[in-house]
Amino acid sequence: MGLQDDLERFREVGEQRREDLAEFIQYGDLGQSGKDDVRIPIKIVDLPEFEYDRRDQGGVGQGDADVGDPVGQPQPQPGDGDEEGEPGEESADHEYYEMDPEEFAEELDERLGLDLDPKGKRVIEEKEGPFTDLTRSGPDSTLDFERMFKEGLKRKLAMDFDEEFLREVLKIDGWGPDRTFEWARGENIPVSKAWIEDAYSEISDGERTTWSSLDELEETIDREPIQQKIRREGIKQVPFRREDERYRHPEIIEEREKNVVVFNIRDVSGSMRQKKRELVERVFTPLDWYLQGKYDNAEFVYIAHDAEAWEVERDEFFGIRSGGGTKISAAYELAADLAEEYPWSEWNRYVFAAGDSENSSNDTEQRVVPLMEQIPANLHAYVETQPSGNAINATHAEEVESHFGDADDVAVAYVASEDDVTDAIYEILSTEEEAEQ
Structure with a gap:
């Protein structure tokens, strides 16, 4: 090697x-x-690498020292260190393993045991596929003759019967056309009364008493199955009908683009201190990467709120902190307005909100829950971040969880420390996975 x-x-x-x-x-x-x-x-x-030792000045035995002199510390040489400045003043490069969101999503699926398969919504192209659809009209060149022949053949098998055997039945002493017709109907022989009467008229009086009973006839002559008769005589005529005609038509294949819009909502009120903001970032950022990797086209909307709500850029979303109170419904009202730009018929939607579960009195029950029900989405999720335990008035997450119960389009996750982050992400994404099934 x-x-x-x-x-x-x-x-x-x-x-x-x-x-x-x-x-x-x-x-x-x-x-x-x-x-x-x-x-x-x-x-x-x-x-590993080879390095030239600048302290080596010659061969064995060269130098000013005598044999047995102690070896001192090597003297610094030009270039051995910084001539000016404090140690460690210059930053070092770090090594990273880089992956795109698609690879990140694949690895997160494997790591958490997920298998989310997003559905496309917006039709971006329609094209003709194979000629697998059938219509009742069309150009002669597209007539499905094979199908028409099969339909006609099935009809022939259903309509044909052993004519010779039926003529022998007419020769049973005392039967005549009426009794023969009743017997044929009982045997599911598709013969008309007129055919029997015509056949009987062709039989001479002496032949009309050839057989004393049906049993005698069946012991003497075997009935020939229709399939055997066709193999023996061949098919002279297939009874086609207009209703048998079908024309091949190309299947129209719709190519759908997997579009998604993610509404990220964060409480920025005074109670959302740095640790809480960091936990929100640790949950929302991987979710953004994951959904971006899963969908063909991903749009992200970031909404900050205290008692009011406003749209912000991604770079400032996690760092904002306000001194105002908290009214979570303000963010959902803004999200509902912005969602109109992304029609539900064309876009998958996710609405993710996070905060410390503190909210103004009755706002969750009277405004937030109805708004969550009114905004169509693949998934609504709320992430509670409470590093030091629940505050007395931090009830929003519990109220949402209590109202929606085990609904497959609403997830609630609780994050008290970094150890809870992956569990929260799993709770959210596994809820979405169950909704897709």
């Missing part, structure tokens, strides 16, 4: 030693990643 092989092996080991995905989501530096790329730190493995 050569040096290049060693280097490649060390690089593979380095990638394998990147942080576990769950560990990264819970404790890693999410800020190093962007909207379209996820950068997971690699636990560094130093690559």
